[in-house]
Amino acid sequence: MRMSRAFLRTLRDDPADADIDSHRLLLRAGCIRRVASGFYAWLPIGRRVLARVEAIVREEVDAAGAQEVILPIVQPIELWVRSGREGAYGPLMFRLRDRKEAEFCLSPTAEEVITSLVAGELSSYRDLPVNLYQVNWKYRDELRPRFGLLRAREFLMKDSYSFHVDEADLRRTYQDMFDAYSRVFTRCGLTFRAVEGEAGEMGGDVNHEFMAVAAIGEDDFVWCTNCDYAANVEVARRQATSTPPEPGVAVVDAPPREKVHTPGLPGIDGVAEHLGASPAVLLKCMAFDADGELGLALVPGDRELNPFALAAALAPRRVRLLDDADFERRPELPKGYIGPDYAGVALVVADPMVAAAQEWITGANEVDHHVRHAVLGRDFEVDRWADLVAVVSGDPCPRDGHKLSVDRGIEVGQVFQLGTKYSSALDALYTDEAGEQHPMVMGCYGLGISRVVTAVVEEHHDEHGIVWPATLAPYPAHLVALPGRGDTAAEVVAAAERLYEELLAAGVEVLYDDRDASPGVKFADADLLGMPTRVTVGAKGLARGIVELRDRRSGEQTEVPIADAVRALAGRG
């Protein structure tokens, strides 16, 4: 593509309304333009990237046995009434009426449409399983459209739906789709992990969210930097580095417990500073209510208690940390000064980290006082040991002991074991060998194709522009002609033109900067646009019979005889 003819205008300056790097760079590189809040036009360069993501997705889900269909974007509301989701989607749904006042919506997703389609086509166990997908635009009137393509109101999704005779068969396809998603995101160059989602309304619906690691992501999650362990912050655990002691075994060489005056210092940091100690040697005692009984949860002072972990450890008892109102109601509790041996406590739960230290500084059960040298087994006891601390970056992975990382993530896809919710509501039934009817068991699998483009640019850019992974680059090479103003200008142009034609003939797609512009402008655009290899044809090189290749990611430059340039680039593409 000749840049002199391309529908491509790069922007020197950052657009005012772009709040994150990917949005800013996609606008500056002429990939997208805003039409209205949450609605974008895809310009030729951007459309090529989108098409490459689509192609990868199609290859992988086709290989997983899925078949492509195209469903209408306009859907009758009636189907949503039948599934019971019309109300649940509420204002997220774009609604419209036809001239006969019939109600429709713009597809926010397509479980209803596909289920009713399959209900009309398939009826026997012999027809199943079937796995159908489409790549199509979705519409959601998001409360806060933002970050460009990340949370748009129109976005491209690959959505699949699978239909089975039973759960076991669903689980096989679920695993195939899970693996296909992993391959898609790997090929797109994303650092990602699959996080097991919280159980749905029905309690047991298995689902995984594929999260791309990104500072601008909207959800926190924990992942292992070495293995594929990943979890929501609520359910993430660290590998225990210390084991709870045998009951009754106390460390005896610590000095006796000593009360110290800590006036007006109910917080860990204040006490630590006052006593010249590290927060790590203070014992945090968090009061909670478990079915009406008072309990204490113990964690080291430099760690946070994960309330979900506490609740999980004590389930099925209902657990709630005491809040300010509780303390007001119970003035006898010395808030901020409670120690692990507080008299009215029915249950003491501690994280194994509490067993690791010889002694602790902790509350003295008396306002304005703490104690030093509180020793487990001598001065206080623990009833239950459980992982209670919130995981932080650097903690050991529960699976392989490597470092965990707590980051934000972008949800780029989700796979879901739906069960029979939609098939029951929309009569997608099959007859088994014995002639009995059952609702089909369903899975659904969404992948945000346009959101992937954003996630990829978030991960692959530098201060100069986008650095496209080779698999997604709009063009594998960016040819820059620098004829200059000297006598050899015509020669350089001729050589660049020849190389351009040869590359095209060899099947290497190339963006060719044939504009009358300065080297500075051309190089800045090449960096901004981010093709993997820049090929420069200039007067000096030409005199020596070479062109210069520059790798966008590493900045590494190599010289190649002009006669070998096509071969060198064909090898890279």
Ligand code: ATP
């Ligand atoms: P989110 O929690 O981000 O709102 P979701 O869980 O509602 O997303 P799904 O219904 O699971 O989204 O849709 C499947 C995929 O479509 C998501 O994993 C995401 O990649 C993409 N997606 C969802 N909403 C948007 C949006 N507003 N803009 C761009 N992509 C989106």
Ligand code: MG
């Ligand atoms: Mg989702």
